[in-house]
Amino acid sequence: DVNLKMPRNNQLLHFAFREDKQWKLQQIQDARNHVNQAIYLLMNRDVNYQFKTGSEVLKLMDAVMLQLSRARNRLTTPATLTLPEIASSGLTKMFTPALPPDILVNFYINLNKLCFTVYQLHVLQPSTTKNFKPAGGSILHNPGAMFEFGSQRYEVSHVHKVECVVPWLNDALVFFTVSLQLCQQLKDKISVFSSYWNYRPY
Helix, strand or coil: CEEEEECCCCEEEEEEECCCCCCCCHHHHHHHHHHHHHHHHHHCCCCCCCCCCHHHHHHHHHHHHHHHHHHHHHHHCCCCECHHHHHCCHHHHCEECCCCCCEEEEEEEECCEEEEEEEEEEEECCCCCCCCCECCCECCCCCCCEEEECCEEEEEEEEEEEEEECHHHHHHHHHHHHHHHHHHHHHHHHHHHHHHHHHCCC
16 A cells, blocks of 8 residues: 655545555566576476586576576566656556556565655646656656656656665575576686696696
8 A cells, every 4th residue: 555645635535555466676576586586597407417528518608608697686676667658657557546647656676675756747738838858767766857748748746765674685686696696606617627637747
């Protein structure tokens, strides 16, 4: 449940996630997909398969580490979005009652925190003397940012941001770091043995 007190008219807005729809945070989905790809790379061999060269193992570890790094980066670096992208996202249709047209919301992950941002909008009249300059992509847009959506121009008047720590996200980041360290240690050992076998006197 979300409760918002609007400073303009002291109005209290209440809305909640719809029970008939399921919404998934894209960052979590992307991180999961990268982890699944890393697991696939590791498991996509016969159980009795034996590696024949050190370079074969190094190549596999590089591919696995790339997927693990991408998964970790999706949790540590939120996507930059334009205001029209936020306005047209599926998240806007996930609430009951429906969000007012002058409210935009966005959720994102930043490290071990779930962040929730609410943008209050002001409709720019066609006759306004204010120079219209659309805002680009950003993680968090500031008051004064302008955008056009559905043939209407808006300006952000207020921004409200709340965040909460999600303990399992912290655990996930630690596991990614440890996994990458273990992969690197294996690579280092393989490199040492490879150079030993390549340069040993016969």
